[in-house]
Amino acid sequence: MTHQSHPNDPPPAGDELLTISEVAAIVRAPLATLRYWRHLGTGPRSFRLGRRVVYRAGDLRAWIDAQADASDAAAAASEQG
Template identity: 40%
Template structure:
């Protein structure tokens, strides 16, 4: 896995339009994508983030209505 295949918490926060603290809380509650600790940083594999986002869209009834028209 290369550095380009990983996202830091701050990068994920920008992508999701959340604060880094909100991302940390999501991770703490088990509601966010899977990540792992590397020293003081939490890193998220890009593939894991993409899969998590796809699952969120697939399970969102509003997203289903928008795509079925």
């Protein structure tokens, strides 16, 4: 599929397909957490390709950006009230 990601590698861009292990390394979360997020529907967008769960790099980047935006909004709201 793709080369093995290391924690210090920047997330890839575009439509490159990433395995759940590669995504776990990028977001520094255990595989079980990614599986749980997938179950809840709260994690990065993923889909099945045959028997494998894969993630598009662009979808992962969008999800990471959304998490940062939500965190910034929560911090701003707590400062106001």
